[in-house]
Amino acid sequence: MGTGEVRIIPIRGIPEAQPGDSVAALVLTGLQASGLTGEPGDVLVVTQKLVSKAEGRLVRLADIEPSPIAEAYAARWERDPRQIELVLRESVRIVRMDRGLIIAETHHGFVCANAGVDLSNVTPGYAALLPLDPDRSAATIRRELCELAGWEPAVIVSDTFGRAWRNGIVNVAIGVAGLRPLRDYRGQHDSYGNELRVTVIAVADELAAAAELVMGKTEGCPAAIIRGFVYEPGEGTARELIMPPERDLFR
Known part of the structure:
Protein backbone atom coordinates (compact mmCIF):
# COMPACT_ATOMS: atom_id res chain seq x y z
CA MET A 1 0.00 0.00 0.00
CA GLY A 56 -4.70 14.47 36.26
CA ARG A 57 -1.48 12.48 36.00
CA LEU A 58 0.59 15.22 37.63
CA VAL A 59 2.31 14.72 40.97
CA ARG A 60 3.58 17.42 43.32
CA LEU A 61 7.14 16.49 44.22
CA ALA A 62 6.76 17.99 47.70
CA ASP A 63 4.23 15.24 48.47
CA ILE A 64 6.68 12.42 47.68
CA GLU A 65 8.59 10.70 50.49
CA PRO A 66 11.71 9.11 48.95
CA SER A 67 12.67 5.59 49.98
CA PRO A 68 16.21 4.79 51.17
CA ILE A 69 17.15 3.33 47.77
CA ALA A 70 15.90 6.49 46.02
CA GLU A 71 17.84 8.67 48.46
CA ALA A 72 21.04 6.69 47.97
CA TYR A 73 20.85 6.61 44.17
CA ALA A 74 19.96 10.30 43.95
CA ALA A 75 22.82 11.29 46.25
CA ARG A 76 25.33 9.31 44.20
CA TRP A 77 24.32 10.91 40.90
CA GLU A 78 23.08 14.33 42.08
CA ARG A 79 19.47 13.65 41.14
CA ASP A 80 16.22 14.62 42.83
CA PRO A 81 15.35 11.70 45.16
CA ARG A 82 11.64 12.45 44.81
CA GLN A 83 11.81 11.93 41.05
CA ILE A 84 13.79 8.72 41.56
CA GLU A 85 11.12 7.51 43.97
CA LEU A 86 8.40 8.21 41.40
CA VAL A 87 10.35 6.28 38.78
CA LEU A 88 10.61 3.28 41.11
CA ARG A 89 6.89 3.43 41.87
CA GLU A 90 5.97 3.58 38.17
CA SER A 91 8.19 0.60 37.31
CA VAL A 92 7.39 -3.10 37.29
CA ARG A 93 10.97 -4.00 36.38
CA ILE A 94 14.27 -2.13 36.51
CA VAL A 95 16.30 -2.95 33.41
CA ARG A 96 19.35 -0.84 34.27
CA MET A 97 20.36 1.79 36.83
CA ASP A 98 23.60 3.56 36.02
CA ARG A 99 25.09 7.05 35.66
CA GLY A 100 21.99 8.71 37.02
CA LEU A 101 19.67 7.10 34.49
CA ILE A 102 17.07 4.42 35.12
CA ILE A 103 15.81 2.24 32.28
CA ALA A 104 12.61 0.63 33.45
CA GLU A 105 9.61 -1.34 32.27
CA THR A 106 6.29 0.31 33.04
CA HIS A 107 3.03 -1.46 33.83
CA HIS A 108 2.04 -0.81 30.20
CA GLY A 109 5.01 -2.90 29.04
CA PHE A 110 7.03 0.06 27.73
CA VAL A 111 10.78 -0.06 28.34
CA CYS A 112 11.99 3.53 28.57
CA ALA A 113 14.03 6.03 30.52
CA ASN A 114 12.72 6.91 33.98
CA ALA A 115 9.52 4.89 33.46
CA GLY A 116 8.12 7.87 31.57
CA VAL A 117 8.31 10.20 34.60
CA ASP A 118 9.02 13.65 33.17
CA LEU A 119 9.70 17.10 34.64
CA SER A 120 9.66 19.02 31.35
CA ASN A 121 6.75 21.13 30.09
CA VAL A 122 5.05 21.06 33.49
CA THR A 123 4.83 23.58 36.33
CA PRO A 124 8.11 23.60 38.32
CA GLY A 125 7.82 21.35 41.34
CA TYR A 126 5.61 18.85 39.55
CA ALA A 127 6.22 15.67 37.56
CA ALA A 128 4.09 14.16 34.81
CA LEU A 129 3.35 10.44 34.73
CA LEU A 130 2.26 8.44 31.71
Missing part, protein backbone atom coordinates in the same frame (compact mmCIF):
# COMPACT_ATOMS: atom_id res chain seq x y z
CA GLY A 2 1.64 3.21 -1.15
CA THR A 3 0.86 6.84 -0.42
CA GLY A 4 1.30 10.16 -2.16
CA GLU A 5 2.10 13.57 -0.75
CA VAL A 6 1.83 13.81 3.03
CA ARG A 7 1.30 17.04 4.97
CA ILE A 8 2.09 17.55 8.66
CA ILE A 9 0.12 20.45 10.13
CA PRO A 10 0.77 21.82 13.65
CA ILE A 11 -2.30 22.72 15.72
CA ARG A 12 -1.44 25.88 17.60
CA GLY A 13 -3.54 27.77 20.11
CA ILE A 14 -4.43 24.74 22.23
CA PRO A 15 -5.08 25.96 25.81
CA GLU A 16 -3.06 24.64 28.73
CA ALA A 17 -4.76 21.46 29.89
CA GLN A 18 -6.22 21.22 33.38
CA PRO A 19 -7.27 18.04 35.21
CA GLY A 20 -10.67 16.95 33.96
CA ASP A 21 -10.43 18.75 30.62
CA SER A 22 -11.55 17.05 27.42
CA VAL A 23 -8.53 16.68 25.15
CA ALA A 24 -10.89 16.58 22.17
CA ALA A 25 -12.40 19.94 23.15
CA LEU A 26 -8.93 21.44 23.60
CA VAL A 27 -7.89 20.21 20.15
CA LEU A 28 -11.02 21.70 18.59
CA THR A 29 -10.21 25.04 20.25
CA GLY A 30 -6.76 24.86 18.69
CA LEU A 31 -8.19 24.02 15.28
CA GLN A 32 -10.43 27.07 15.42
CA ALA A 33 -7.56 29.30 16.59
CA SER A 34 -5.37 27.99 13.76
CA GLY A 35 -8.06 28.36 11.10
CA LEU A 36 -8.02 24.61 10.45
CA THR A 37 -10.72 22.01 9.93
CA GLY A 38 -10.51 18.27 10.20
CA GLU A 39 -10.88 16.14 7.09
CA PRO A 40 -11.69 12.47 6.47
CA GLY A 41 -8.58 10.30 6.54
CA ASP A 42 -6.66 12.57 8.92
CA VAL A 43 -4.37 11.22 11.61
CA LEU A 44 -4.30 13.28 14.81
CA VAL A 45 -1.16 13.02 16.94
CA VAL A 46 -1.33 14.40 20.49
CA THR A 47 1.46 14.43 23.03
CA GLN A 48 1.42 12.33 26.15
CA LYS A 49 1.93 15.49 28.19
CA LEU A 50 -1.34 17.01 26.99
CA VAL A 51 -3.19 13.80 27.82
CA SER A 52 -1.50 13.32 31.19
CA LYS A 53 -2.34 16.87 32.29
CA ALA A 54 -6.00 16.47 31.29
CA GLU A 55 -6.20 13.10 33.05
CA PRO A 131 -1.50 8.01 31.18
CA LEU A 132 -2.80 4.90 32.90
CA ASP A 133 -4.13 3.48 29.62
CA PRO A 134 -2.92 5.46 26.57
CA ASP A 135 -4.91 3.29 24.14
CA ARG A 136 -8.09 4.09 26.03
CA SER A 137 -7.10 7.76 26.05
CA ALA A 138 -6.69 7.72 22.26
CA ALA A 139 -10.05 5.98 21.81
CA THR A 140 -11.76 8.54 24.06
CA ILE A 141 -10.30 11.46 22.11
CA ARG A 142 -11.44 9.91 18.83
CA ARG A 143 -14.96 9.24 20.10
CA GLU A 144 -15.38 12.73 21.56
CA LEU A 145 -14.10 14.41 18.38
CA CYS A 146 -16.77 12.52 16.46
CA GLU A 147 -19.46 13.49 18.99
CA LEU A 148 -18.43 17.16 19.19
CA ALA A 149 -17.49 17.89 15.58
CA GLY A 150 -18.32 14.91 13.39
CA TRP A 151 -14.59 14.40 12.82
CA GLU A 152 -13.21 10.90 13.36
CA PRO A 153 -9.48 10.87 12.69
CA ALA A 154 -7.19 8.05 13.65
CA VAL A 155 -5.56 9.13 16.92
CA ILE A 156 -2.04 8.56 18.21
CA VAL A 157 -0.80 9.51 21.67
CA SER A 158 2.95 10.10 21.37
CA ASP A 159 5.85 10.23 23.79
CA THR A 160 9.59 10.64 23.43
CA PHE A 161 11.78 7.56 23.85
CA GLY A 162 15.50 7.01 23.54
CA ARG A 163 16.92 4.31 21.28
CA ALA A 164 19.53 1.70 22.10
CA TRP A 165 22.75 2.08 20.09
CA ARG A 166 21.74 5.45 18.60
CA ASN A 167 22.07 9.01 19.86
CA GLY A 168 19.04 11.25 20.01
CA ILE A 169 15.43 10.72 20.99
CA VAL A 170 12.34 10.24 18.83
CA ASN A 171 8.61 10.30 19.34
CA VAL A 172 6.83 6.95 19.35
CA ALA A 173 3.21 5.87 19.69
CA ILE A 174 2.13 4.86 23.20
CA GLY A 175 -1.60 4.99 22.44
CA VAL A 176 -3.49 4.26 19.21
CA ALA A 177 -7.10 4.34 18.04
CA GLY A 178 -8.60 3.90 14.60
CA LEU A 179 -5.63 2.50 12.70
CA ARG A 180 -3.48 -0.58 12.55
CA PRO A 181 -0.12 0.35 14.14
CA LEU A 182 1.88 -2.20 12.14
CA ARG A 183 2.06 -2.75 8.39
CA ASP A 184 2.98 -6.36 7.64
CA TYR A 185 4.77 -6.94 4.34
CA ARG A 186 5.66 -10.57 5.02
CA GLY A 187 4.77 -12.80 2.10
CA GLN A 188 4.78 -9.91 -0.37
CA HIS A 189 7.48 -9.36 -2.98
CA ASP A 190 9.76 -6.39 -3.52
CA SER A 191 10.37 -4.73 -6.90
CA TYR A 192 13.03 -7.37 -7.68
CA GLY A 193 10.71 -10.28 -6.96
CA ASN A 194 12.27 -11.19 -3.61
CA GLU A 195 9.84 -12.44 -0.99
CA LEU A 196 9.77 -10.33 2.17
CA ARG A 197 10.03 -12.63 5.17
CA VAL A 198 10.49 -10.38 8.22
CA THR A 199 9.47 -6.85 7.18
CA VAL A 200 6.88 -5.35 9.53
CA ILE A 201 6.80 -1.53 9.60
CA ALA A 202 5.89 0.32 12.81
CA VAL A 203 3.60 2.78 11.04
CA ALA A 204 2.25 4.38 14.22
CA ASP A 205 5.77 5.10 15.48
CA GLU A 206 6.74 6.64 12.13
CA LEU A 207 3.67 8.90 12.21
CA ALA A 208 4.40 9.94 15.80
CA ALA A 209 7.99 10.81 14.89
CA ALA A 210 6.89 12.76 11.82
CA ALA A 211 4.42 14.84 13.85
CA GLU A 212 7.14 15.85 16.31
CA LEU A 213 8.94 17.67 13.50
CA VAL A 214 6.28 20.39 13.57
CA MET A 215 5.29 20.18 17.25
CA GLY A 216 8.80 20.55 18.66
CA LYS A 217 9.77 20.43 22.33
CA THR A 218 9.76 24.11 23.27
CA GLU A 219 7.05 25.63 21.07
CA GLY A 220 4.04 24.71 23.21
CA CYS A 221 2.37 22.86 20.34
CA PRO A 222 1.02 19.54 21.67
CA ALA A 223 -0.86 18.27 18.61
CA ALA A 224 -0.58 17.92 14.85
CA ILE A 225 -2.56 16.58 11.92
CA ILE A 226 -1.00 14.22 9.40
CA ARG A 227 -2.93 14.51 6.16
CA GLY A 228 -2.61 12.46 3.00
CA PHE A 229 -1.12 9.32 4.53
CA VAL A 230 -3.00 6.18 3.53
CA TYR A 231 -3.25 4.10 6.68
CA GLU A 232 -5.03 0.83 7.35
CA PRO A 233 -8.13 1.48 9.48
CA GLY A 234 -8.74 -0.89 12.34
CA GLU A 235 -9.00 -1.37 16.07
CA GLY A 236 -5.27 -1.47 16.68
CA THR A 237 -3.51 -0.74 19.96
CA ALA A 238 -0.05 0.49 20.85
CA ARG A 239 0.49 -2.71 22.80
CA GLU A 240 0.98 -4.43 19.45
CA LEU A 241 4.19 -2.41 19.10
CA ILE A 242 5.74 -3.95 22.22
CA MET A 243 8.12 -6.82 21.51
CA PRO A 244 6.88 -10.02 23.21
CA PRO A 245 9.34 -11.30 25.85
CA GLU A 246 9.83 -14.60 24.03
CA ARG A 247 11.08 -12.72 20.93
CA ASP A 248 13.10 -10.06 22.75
CA LEU A 249 16.80 -10.93 22.36
CA PHE A 250 17.90 -8.20 24.79
CA ARG A 251 15.54 -8.74 27.73
Whole structure:
Protein backbone atom coordinates (compact mmCIF):
# COMPACT_ATOMS: atom_id res chain seq x y z
CA MET A 1 0.00 0.00 0.00
CA GLY A 2 1.64 3.21 -1.15
CA THR A 3 0.86 6.84 -0.42
CA GLY A 4 1.30 10.16 -2.16
CA GLU A 5 2.10 13.57 -0.75
CA VAL A 6 1.83 13.81 3.03
CA ARG A 7 1.30 17.04 4.97
CA ILE A 8 2.09 17.55 8.66
CA ILE A 9 0.12 20.45 10.13
CA PRO A 10 0.77 21.82 13.65
CA ILE A 11 -2.30 22.72 15.72
CA ARG A 12 -1.44 25.88 17.60
CA GLY A 13 -3.54 27.77 20.11
CA ILE A 14 -4.43 24.74 22.23
CA PRO A 15 -5.08 25.96 25.81
CA GLU A 16 -3.06 24.64 28.73
CA ALA A 17 -4.76 21.46 29.89
CA GLN A 18 -6.22 21.22 33.38
CA PRO A 19 -7.27 18.04 35.21
CA GLY A 20 -10.67 16.95 33.96
CA ASP A 21 -10.43 18.75 30.62
CA SER A 22 -11.55 17.05 27.42
CA VAL A 23 -8.53 16.68 25.15
CA ALA A 24 -10.89 16.58 22.17
CA ALA A 25 -12.40 19.94 23.15
CA LEU A 26 -8.93 21.44 23.60
CA VAL A 27 -7.89 20.21 20.15
CA LEU A 28 -11.02 21.70 18.59
CA THR A 29 -10.21 25.04 20.25
CA GLY A 30 -6.76 24.86 18.69
CA LEU A 31 -8.19 24.02 15.28
CA GLN A 32 -10.43 27.07 15.42
CA ALA A 33 -7.56 29.30 16.59
CA SER A 34 -5.37 27.99 13.76
CA GLY A 35 -8.06 28.36 11.10
CA LEU A 36 -8.02 24.61 10.45
CA THR A 37 -10.72 22.01 9.93
CA GLY A 38 -10.51 18.27 10.20
CA GLU A 39 -10.88 16.14 7.09
CA PRO A 40 -11.69 12.47 6.47
CA GLY A 41 -8.58 10.30 6.54
CA ASP A 42 -6.66 12.57 8.92
CA VAL A 43 -4.37 11.22 11.61
CA LEU A 44 -4.30 13.28 14.81
CA VAL A 45 -1.16 13.02 16.94
CA VAL A 46 -1.33 14.40 20.49
CA THR A 47 1.46 14.43 23.03
CA GLN A 48 1.42 12.33 26.15
CA LYS A 49 1.93 15.49 28.19
CA LEU A 50 -1.34 17.01 26.99
CA VAL A 51 -3.19 13.80 27.82
CA SER A 52 -1.50 13.32 31.19
CA LYS A 53 -2.34 16.87 32.29
CA ALA A 54 -6.00 16.47 31.29
CA GLU A 55 -6.20 13.10 33.05
CA GLY A 56 -4.70 14.47 36.26
CA ARG A 57 -1.48 12.48 36.00
CA LEU A 58 0.59 15.22 37.63
CA VAL A 59 2.31 14.72 40.97
CA ARG A 60 3.58 17.42 43.32
CA LEU A 61 7.14 16.49 44.22
CA ALA A 62 6.76 17.99 47.70
CA ASP A 63 4.23 15.24 48.47
CA ILE A 64 6.68 12.42 47.68
CA GLU A 65 8.59 10.70 50.49
CA PRO A 66 11.71 9.11 48.95
CA SER A 67 12.67 5.59 49.98
CA PRO A 68 16.21 4.79 51.17
CA ILE A 69 17.15 3.33 47.77
CA ALA A 70 15.90 6.49 46.02
CA GLU A 71 17.84 8.67 48.46
CA ALA A 72 21.04 6.69 47.97
CA TYR A 73 20.85 6.61 44.17
CA ALA A 74 19.96 10.30 43.95
CA ALA A 75 22.82 11.29 46.25
CA ARG A 76 25.33 9.31 44.20
CA TRP A 77 24.32 10.91 40.90
CA GLU A 78 23.08 14.33 42.08
CA ARG A 79 19.47 13.65 41.14
CA ASP A 80 16.22 14.62 42.83
CA PRO A 81 15.35 11.70 45.16
CA ARG A 82 11.64 12.45 44.81
CA GLN A 83 11.81 11.93 41.05
CA ILE A 84 13.79 8.72 41.56
CA GLU A 85 11.12 7.51 43.97
CA LEU A 86 8.40 8.21 41.40
CA VAL A 87 10.35 6.28 38.78
CA LEU A 88 10.61 3.28 41.11
CA ARG A 89 6.89 3.43 41.87
CA GLU A 90 5.97 3.58 38.17
CA SER A 91 8.19 0.60 37.31
CA VAL A 92 7.39 -3.10 37.29
CA ARG A 93 10.97 -4.00 36.38
CA ILE A 94 14.27 -2.13 36.51
CA VAL A 95 16.30 -2.95 33.41
CA ARG A 96 19.35 -0.84 34.27
CA MET A 97 20.36 1.79 36.83
CA ASP A 98 23.60 3.56 36.02
CA ARG A 99 25.09 7.05 35.66
CA GLY A 100 21.99 8.71 37.02
CA LEU A 101 19.67 7.10 34.49
CA ILE A 102 17.07 4.42 35.12
CA ILE A 103 15.81 2.24 32.28
CA ALA A 104 12.61 0.63 33.45
CA GLU A 105 9.61 -1.34 32.27
CA THR A 106 6.29 0.31 33.04
CA HIS A 107 3.03 -1.46 33.83
CA HIS A 108 2.04 -0.81 30.20
CA GLY A 109 5.01 -2.90 29.04
CA PHE A 110 7.03 0.06 27.73
CA VAL A 111 10.78 -0.06 28.34
CA CYS A 112 11.99 3.53 28.57
CA ALA A 113 14.03 6.03 30.52
CA ASN A 114 12.72 6.91 33.98
CA ALA A 115 9.52 4.89 33.46
CA GLY A 116 8.12 7.87 31.57
CA VAL A 117 8.31 10.20 34.60
CA ASP A 118 9.02 13.65 33.17
CA LEU A 119 9.70 17.10 34.64
CA SER A 120 9.66 19.02 31.35
CA ASN A 121 6.75 21.13 30.09
CA VAL A 122 5.05 21.06 33.49
CA THR A 123 4.83 23.58 36.33
CA PRO A 124 8.11 23.60 38.32
CA GLY A 125 7.82 21.35 41.34
CA TYR A 126 5.61 18.85 39.55
CA ALA A 127 6.22 15.67 37.56
CA ALA A 128 4.09 14.16 34.81
CA LEU A 129 3.35 10.44 34.73
CA LEU A 130 2.26 8.44 31.71
CA PRO A 131 -1.50 8.01 31.18
CA LEU A 132 -2.80 4.90 32.90
CA ASP A 133 -4.13 3.48 29.62
CA PRO A 134 -2.92 5.46 26.57
CA ASP A 135 -4.91 3.29 24.14
CA ARG A 136 -8.09 4.09 26.03
CA SER A 137 -7.10 7.76 26.05
CA ALA A 138 -6.69 7.72 22.26
CA ALA A 139 -10.05 5.98 21.81
CA THR A 140 -11.76 8.54 24.06
CA ILE A 141 -10.30 11.46 22.11
CA ARG A 142 -11.44 9.91 18.83
CA ARG A 143 -14.96 9.24 20.10
CA GLU A 144 -15.38 12.73 21.56
CA LEU A 145 -14.10 14.41 18.38
CA CYS A 146 -16.77 12.52 16.46
CA GLU A 147 -19.46 13.49 18.99
CA LEU A 148 -18.43 17.16 19.19
CA ALA A 149 -17.49 17.89 15.58
CA GLY A 150 -18.32 14.91 13.39
CA TRP A 151 -14.59 14.40 12.82
CA GLU A 152 -13.21 10.90 13.36
CA PRO A 153 -9.48 10.87 12.69
CA ALA A 154 -7.19 8.05 13.65
CA VAL A 155 -5.56 9.13 16.92
CA ILE A 156 -2.04 8.56 18.21
CA VAL A 157 -0.80 9.51 21.67
CA SER A 158 2.95 10.10 21.37
CA ASP A 159 5.85 10.23 23.79
CA THR A 160 9.59 10.64 23.43
CA PHE A 161 11.78 7.56 23.85
CA GLY A 162 15.50 7.01 23.54
CA ARG A 163 16.92 4.31 21.28
CA ALA A 164 19.53 1.70 22.10
CA TRP A 165 22.75 2.08 20.09
CA ARG A 166 21.74 5.45 18.60
CA ASN A 167 22.07 9.01 19.86
CA GLY A 168 19.04 11.25 20.01
CA ILE A 169 15.43 10.72 20.99
CA VAL A 170 12.34 10.24 18.83
CA ASN A 171 8.61 10.30 19.34
CA VAL A 172 6.83 6.95 19.35
CA ALA A 173 3.21 5.87 19.69
CA ILE A 174 2.13 4.86 23.20
CA GLY A 175 -1.60 4.99 22.44
CA VAL A 176 -3.49 4.26 19.21
CA ALA A 177 -7.10 4.34 18.04
CA GLY A 178 -8.60 3.90 14.60
CA LEU A 179 -5.63 2.50 12.70
CA ARG A 180 -3.48 -0.58 12.55
CA PRO A 181 -0.12 0.35 14.14
CA LEU A 182 1.88 -2.20 12.14
CA ARG A 183 2.06 -2.75 8.39
CA ASP A 184 2.98 -6.36 7.64
CA TYR A 185 4.77 -6.94 4.34
CA ARG A 186 5.66 -10.57 5.02
CA GLY A 187 4.77 -12.80 2.10
CA GLN A 188 4.78 -9.91 -0.37
CA HIS A 189 7.48 -9.36 -2.98
CA ASP A 190 9.76 -6.39 -3.52
CA SER A 191 10.37 -4.73 -6.90
CA TYR A 192 13.03 -7.37 -7.68
CA GLY A 193 10.71 -10.28 -6.96
CA ASN A 194 12.27 -11.19 -3.61
CA GLU A 195 9.84 -12.44 -0.99
CA LEU A 196 9.77 -10.33 2.17
CA ARG A 197 10.03 -12.63 5.17
CA VAL A 198 10.49 -10.38 8.22
CA THR A 199 9.47 -6.85 7.18
CA VAL A 200 6.88 -5.35 9.53
CA ILE A 201 6.80 -1.53 9.60
CA ALA A 202 5.89 0.32 12.81
CA VAL A 203 3.60 2.78 11.04
CA ALA A 204 2.25 4.38 14.22
CA ASP A 205 5.77 5.10 15.48
CA GLU A 206 6.74 6.64 12.13
CA LEU A 207 3.67 8.90 12.21
CA ALA A 208 4.40 9.94 15.80
CA ALA A 209 7.99 10.81 14.89
CA ALA A 210 6.89 12.76 11.82
CA ALA A 211 4.42 14.84 13.85
CA GLU A 212 7.14 15.85 16.31
CA LEU A 213 8.94 17.67 13.50
CA VAL A 214 6.28 20.39 13.57
CA MET A 215 5.29 20.18 17.25
CA GLY A 216 8.80 20.55 18.66
CA LYS A 217 9.77 20.43 22.33
CA THR A 218 9.76 24.11 23.27
CA GLU A 219 7.05 25.63 21.07
CA GLY A 220 4.04 24.71 23.21
CA CYS A 221 2.37 22.86 20.34
CA PRO A 222 1.02 19.54 21.67
CA ALA A 223 -0.86 18.27 18.61
CA ALA A 224 -0.58 17.92 14.85
CA ILE A 225 -2.56 16.58 11.92
CA ILE A 226 -1.00 14.22 9.40
CA ARG A 227 -2.93 14.51 6.16
CA GLY A 228 -2.61 12.46 3.00
CA PHE A 229 -1.12 9.32 4.53
CA VAL A 230 -3.00 6.18 3.53
CA TYR A 231 -3.25 4.10 6.68
CA GLU A 232 -5.03 0.83 7.35
CA PRO A 233 -8.13 1.48 9.48
CA GLY A 234 -8.74 -0.89 12.34
CA GLU A 235 -9.00 -1.37 16.07
CA GLY A 236 -5.27 -1.47 16.68
CA THR A 237 -3.51 -0.74 19.96
CA ALA A 238 -0.05 0.49 20.85
CA ARG A 239 0.49 -2.71 22.80
CA GLU A 240 0.98 -4.43 19.45
CA LEU A 241 4.19 -2.41 19.10
CA ILE A 242 5.74 -3.95 22.22
CA MET A 243 8.12 -6.82 21.51
CA PRO A 244 6.88 -10.02 23.21
CA PRO A 245 9.34 -11.30 25.85
CA GLU A 246 9.83 -14.60 24.03
CA ARG A 247 11.08 -12.72 20.93
CA ASP A 248 13.10 -10.06 22.75
CA LEU A 249 16.80 -10.93 22.36
CA PHE A 250 17.90 -8.20 24.79
CA ARG A 251 15.54 -8.74 27.73
